[in-house]
Amino acid sequence: MDNELSVIGQPLPKVDAWDKCVGRTIYADDLNLPRLAVGKILRSPHPHALIKRIDVNRARRMPGVYAVITGEDLPIKYGILPVSQDEEALCREKVRFIGDPVAAVAAADEWIAEEALRQIEVEYELLPAITGIEQALEERTVRIHSYGDGPNIHKMVSLEFGDVEAGFAEADYIREDIFFYQGSTHLPMEQHAAVADFGPDGKLTLWSSTQTPHYVHRALAKVLELPPSHIRVIATPVGGGFGGKSDPFSHEIVAAKLSMLAGRPVKITLTREEVFYVHRGRHPVLMWVRTGVKRDGTITAMHFRTFLDGGAYGSYGVASTYYTGALQTVTYRIPRYKFEGVRVFTNKPPCGPKRGHGTPQPRYALEVHLDKIAEALGLDPVQLRRPQVVHAPSRTVNWLRISSCGLRECIDRVVEASGFLRKFRRLPFGRGVGFACSSYLSGAGLPIYWNDLPHSGVQIKIDRGGGVTVFCGSTDIGQGSDSILAAIVAEVLGIRPEDIRVITADTDLTPVDLGSYSSRVTVMTGNAAIEAAEKLRRLLFRVAAEQLDVPEDQLAARDRRIFDALAPDRFLTFAEVAQRAEARFGTLGAVGSYKPPATEGKYKGAGVGPSPSYSYSACVVELDVDPETGLITVHKVWVAHDIGRAINPLLVEGQIEGSVYMGLGEALMEEQVFRSRSGLHKIPSMLDYKTPTILEMPEVECILVETDDPNGPFGAKEAGQGPLLPVPPAVANAVYDAVGVRIDEIPITPDKVLRALEDKRRGGTGRIGPTSIPDVPWPEPIRVTPPAEWIARH
Numbered sequence: 001m002d003n004e005l006s007v008i009g010q011p012l013p014k015v016d017a018w019d020k021c022v023g024r025t026i027y028a029d030d031l032n033l034p035r036l037a038v039g040k041i042l043r044s045p046h047p048h049a050l051i052k053r054i055d056v057n058r059a060r061r062m063p064g065v066y067a068v069i070t071g072e073d074l075p076i077k078y079g080i081l082p083v084s085q086d087e088e089a090l091c092r093e094k095v096r097f098i099g100d101p102v103a104a105v106a107a108a109d110e111w112i113a114e115e116a117l118r119q120i121e122v123e124y125e126l127l128p129a130i131t132g133i134e135q136a137l138e139e140r141t142v143r144i145h146s147y148g149d150g151p152n153i154h155k156m157v158s159l160e161f162g163d164v165e166a167g168f169a170e171a172d173y174i175r176e177d178i179f180f181y182q183g184s185t186h187l188p189m190e191q192h193a194a195v196a197d198f199g200p201d202g203k204l205t206l207w208s209s210t211q212t213p214h215y216v217h218r219a220l221a222k223v224l225e226l227p228p229s230h231i232r233v234i235a236t237p238v239g240g241g242f243g244g245k246s247d248p249f250s251h252e253i254v255a256a257k258l259s260m261l262a263g264r265p266v267k268i269t270l271t272r273e274e275v276f277y278v279h280r281g282r283h284p285v286l287m288w289v290r291t292g293v294k295r296d297g298t299i300t301a302m303h304f305r306t307f308l309d310g311g312a313y314g315s316y317g318v319a320s321t322y323y324t325g326a327l328q329t330v331t332y333r334i335p336r337y338k339f340e341g342v343r344v345f346t347n348k349p350p351c352g353p354k355r356g357h358g359t360p361q362p363r364y365a366l367e368v369h370l371d372k373i374a375e376a377l378g379l380d381p382v383q384l385r386r387p388q389v390v391h392a393p394s395r396t397v398n399w400l401r402i403s404s405c406g407l408r409e410c411i412d413r414v415v416e417a418s419g420f421l422r423k424f425r426r427l428p429f430g431r432g433v434g435f436a437c438s439s440y441l442s443g444a445g446l447p448i449y450w451n452d453l454p455h456s457g458v459q460i461k462i463d464r465g466g467g468v469t470v471f472c473g474s475t476d477i478g479q480g481s482d483s484i485l486a487a488i489v490a491e492v493l494g495i496r497p498e499d500i501r502v503i504t505a506d507t508d509l510t511p512v513d514l515g516s517y518s519s520r521v522t523v524m525t526g527n528a529a530i531e532a533a534e535k536l537r538r539l540l541f542r543v544a545a546e547q548l549d550v551p552e553d554q555l556a557a558r559d560r561r562i563f564d565a566l567a568p569d570r571f572l573t574f575a576e577v578a579q580r581a582e583a584r585f586g587t588l589g590a591v592g593s594y595k596p597p598a599t600e601g602k603y604k605g606a607g608v609g610p611s612p613s614y615s616y617s618a619c620v621v622e623l624d625v626d627p628e629t630g631l632i633t634v635h636k637v638w639v640a641h642d643i644g645r646a647i648n649p650l651l652v653e654g655q656i657e658g659s660v661y662m663g664l665g666e667a668l669m670e671e672q673v674f675r676s677r678s679g680l681h682k683i684p685s686m687l688d689y690k691t692p693t694i695l696e697m698p699e700v701e702c703i704l705v706e707t708d709d710p711n712g713p714f715g716a717k718e719a720g721q722g723p724l725l726p727v728p729p730a731v732a733n734a735v736y737d738a739v740g741v742r743i744d745e746i747p748i749t750p751d752k753v754l755r756a757l758e759d760k761r762r763g764g765t766g767r768i769g770p771t772s773i774p775d776v777p778w779p780e781p782i783r784v785t786p787p788a789e790w791i792a793r794h
Contacts, residue, residue: 006558007491008714011650014483015497016237016476028193028209028236029269036195037066037106039258039268040113041251042120043277044095044102047131047347047679048144049124051093054103058119064108065116066262071102074257078219080212080247080352082449084154084314086145089223089253094127096144096312097349098679099277101250106258106266129347131679133286133307136344137774144312144345154310155321157341159605160781161329161397162790167301167336171292173376177369178288180770181361181728181746183309184670185281186354187691190239192275196255197265204259205232208252211245211477212515215448217507219248220256235505238516241477242662243353246517247280247315276684280352281672283320283343284309285361288773289369297377297384301336304328306362307774308343308351315352317343319608323358326609328366329396331407331439331616332388335790337397340778347679349672353517355662356721359440360728364746367436367729371736380424381435381733386411389437392707395787399601400609404717406642406707407437407616413703414640418620425737431624432738436729438617440722442644442712443520445596445610454593456524457511460489460532462588466560466575468493468500473513474525475505479720480651481521487647488526488713492533493540494557495574511591519718522647523612524594526713531592539588543581544572597711603784612711615718616642619726625738627757630750632668632735634696637727640703644717653702656723660700663727665691669747744769 019025056068071092079085090101103120107113128142136144136152149156168174194208204226210216213235221228238245251268258266270278286307292300306324310317325339356363374384390396392405415421415435423433447455459471470489476482482504486497504510513525537557544562545552548570556565563571572580582588599610620638625631637660646652669690673682683689708715728746736742741756745768752768760766785791 005491007487007497008647010648012487012497012648014480014651015486015502016482025237027190027239028195028207031195031207031267033195033197033265035264037108037262037264037266038110038113039104039106039255039266040117041101041254041268042103042117044091044098044100046095046124046126047098047129048127049095050127051091051095051102051122052125053123055121056103059105059116062112062116062119064112065105066264067106067258068116069104069254069257069261074223074253076223078223078248079314080215080316080448081314081318083318086147086314089250097347099274099349100312101254104254104258106262129677129679131346131348131674131676133309133344134774136346137776144347148345152345154314154343154345155318156779157321157325157339157605158779158781159784160338161784162336162786164301164303164336164338168292170300172295174290174292175369175373175376176288176290177372177744178770178773179365179368179744181285181364182671183282183284183351184354184666185276185279185672186240186242186244187689188240188242188244191270191272192245192249192251192278193267193269194252194255195265195267196259198256198259203230203232204256205234206252206256207234207236209238209245210235211238211241211475211517213475213505213507214473214512214514216248216252220253223253224256232508235475238475238477241516242355243357243517244280246353246515249278272686273684276681277349279349279672280315282354283351283358283361285324286770286773287362287365289365291369291373293373293377295377297374297379297388299332299334299388302328302334303338304362305773306341308341309346310343311346311348311350313350315350317351320353320358322605322608324362326398327359327439327441328362329398330400330402330614331390331437332385333390334397335793338781342776348674355659356440356724357518360666360725363438363725364728364732367726368732368744371733380421382411382415382421385437395600395789397786397790398609398784399606399787401600403613403711404644404707404709405616406705407618409705410616410618410640410642411437413705414618414620414638417701417703418622418638420620427737430627430738432734432736434621434730434732434734434737436619436726436733438722438725439614440718440725441518441611442523442613442615442718443596443611444518445599445612446607447514454595456513456528457591457593458525458528458532459511459589459591460536462536462578464579464582466578468495470500470502470529471510472504472525473507473510474521475516477516479516479655480648481516481525483651484522484647485525485529488529489533492530492537493574494562495560499560519721522716522718523712526716528592528594530713532590535590536588539581539585540577543584544577547572547580603782613644613709613717615644615722617723617726619730621727621730621734623731623734623738625735625753627739630753632748632753634664634698634731636699636701638701638703639723640705641719641723642705642707642717643719644709644712645706645715646704647714647716649704652704652719655719656702657700659721659723660727661692661697663724664731667728667731667746667748669749671747741766
């Protein structure tokens with residue numbers, strides 16, 4: 001392949017941009033099939049209760065009602081992780097949070113369906129509700145589930161890499177801090193929606209706004225007891241996911257069952273209030289961190305503890321727990337590391353993955369903790385961090401493989417662009433700058449269901465007219481993965497992205513892709529696409545070489561031509577070569593697949609954290625704090641991101657700006673909060689749930705750092721989640737720089753700022769945040785021998 005790229009690196013518009021701009025995109029709720037029925041779900045008004053009786057007779061007798069179902073119609077449990085199959089599409093014996101689904105109807109229209117729900121009688125026996133982390137850890141009698149690592153403990157983790165106490169013994173300074181990161185929700189513009197059609201041939205088609213059609217397909221087959229080959233899942237365009245549409249959901253299964261019983265298609269679109277309850281957003285996490293350092297800031301040991309409020313069900317919670325501890329070592333060199341984490345069940349909506357899945361919380365804690373250490377040592381934040389950044393290639397103390405790292409360049413460029421060192425501790429009272437770094441993975445190294453199958457597959461077809469169609473199971477959730485797929489194939493074949501039709505996320509038509517989560521699509525689908533496209537390119541070049549009478553390795557492909565690289569005027573058009581190749585080889589098609597490199601860690605829990613590559617970010621935030629009102633105004637955010645290689649820099653910048661937006665929302669205003677005794681959501685509406693508007697969004701300066709990762713397609717790494725991580729700690733550090741108070745609790749709201757300032761005026765520390773952690777009997781840690789290079793060095 002010639003070295004000059006013609007598509008990769010170009011800031012091109014998305015391939016689906018026009019359809020979205022002019023309103024031609026068909027979302028799940030836009031679908032209208034003949035004889036379509038409306039489905040509605042009756043939800044529990046209680047946080048924790050036994051179901052004593054359900055009477056649906058009056059609802060069934062109503063004119064216009066086609067089907068009514070309860071949990072007895074769907075008795076098989078499901079869940080996204082094999083170890084947490086704890087959900088029922090409709091609860092049978094007990095409900096575990098306000099909003100748990102209990103019964104469902106399919107009716108002629110929405111009004112009849114809602115009236116039918118009102119006719120269903122449910123008799124409950126109320127149980128005590130558990131709504132907090134400490135309460136869940138202390139409660140021994142009342143249990144939300146009968147499984148887990150304790151009465152209300154879903155998962156408990158204890159790992160130690162190297163001799164941590166020996167590391168603390170070498171330290172000149174040891175610091176402990178406690179932080180809390182409140183839960184938040186994804187708030188996509190599009191509500192969850194699904195349309196199911198069970199045909200007379202016994203086959204089911206489900207259109208759904210999902211990030212994971214493959215896993216929805218698995219759940220449907222299991223719960224409905226249908227052959228997987230008789231189920232087709234089509235992921236419709238997704239109007240915002242951010243992790244909130246990664247689980248298989250109750251409404252998808254319920255719509256399918258209603259369609260089977262009603263003999264007609266059924267659509268269920270959740271209301272906005274239902275979406276707040278269905279949730280699966282950011283876990284609230286209480287954190288404790290202890291770090292030992294030398295006088296120059298060199299880390300000698302770290303001990304990190306996390307306490308996750310998981311809500312009522314498992315979801316991705318086991319992975320979330322490990323993620324709160326696994327990636328601390330990927331950013332800075334930590335020679336000895338201990339992690340203890342516990343996820344509890346509570347009678348609140350279940351939490352799951354949200355942009356950054358399990359890592360923004362510890363990143364916030366760690367970066368504020370390091371700021372405090374730097375101040376104690378008399379170092380500026382950059383002086384402390386930069387010398388300790390991981391090297392590449394290398395392995396971390398917990399066996400994660402670093403293939404490339406551009407964090408030092410990120411730090412240098414963001415510090416220079418923002419003038420951080422000229423401003424730090426030098427701005428007038430009320431104005432401040434904050435700095436933080438982060439890292440994130442480019443896809444998980446293992447599938448959810450462990451097997452040897454590819455994680456991504458791509459098929460490419462070339463027509464005799466030169467048309468190219470790419471088939472892949474990946475889901476474009478707004479991040480632009482269809483455009484990335486088109487760009488990669490266009491680059492390899494020497495055509496333009498607009499020449500390619502991309503067909504994705506249809507389990508009948510496309511090869512399996514595991515889904516849009518963990519920032520995996522560009523790397524995994526991209527590598528599979530390159531493999532498939534290169535197979536076809538070799539066929540095309542063989543034909544073109546014979547026709548032009550030049551060696552194949554002297555050919556190049558670009559701008560819809562295949563030509564002699566030494567004499568570019570000697571060429572054939574792509575369409576001409578395609579025709580000749582079909583005449584020579586038959587129908588033109590090829591497949592490619594991708595599976596990440598094998599994980600190196602061989603301990604229990606090693607499956608969470610490995611990735612083909614890690615992205616890196618550095619961030620500076622400049623803001624004002626009004627000491628009279630506590631209001632925080634962010635003026636500008638600088639983010640430098642190690643993208644590996646920007647396939648499309650326009651899309652990368654969009655992802656970074658989106659991450660900054662979401663990070664600011666979490667840092668300053670977003671919180672998914674509930675009444676402490678009842679588990680009732682306080683603000684389940686877009687009017688009351690606070691998130692930044694265009695008026696609060698500051699200027700964002702994006703700096704792309706390219707490191708050409710050896711495992712990425714054309715060197716690319718992720719950009720969709722990582723840039724969020726440094727934003728909340730940079731905001732917290734900037735608030736301290738501005739007014740000298742530490743808010744060790746996210747979100748940093750005006751009332752907390754005012755309380756901290758008042759505390760400082762009275763001679764206090766000026767700190768707001770948790771002051772203790774639960775006393776948990778942690779199990780003996782799994783002691784893991786670090787890689788040989790760590791043992792030799794320490």
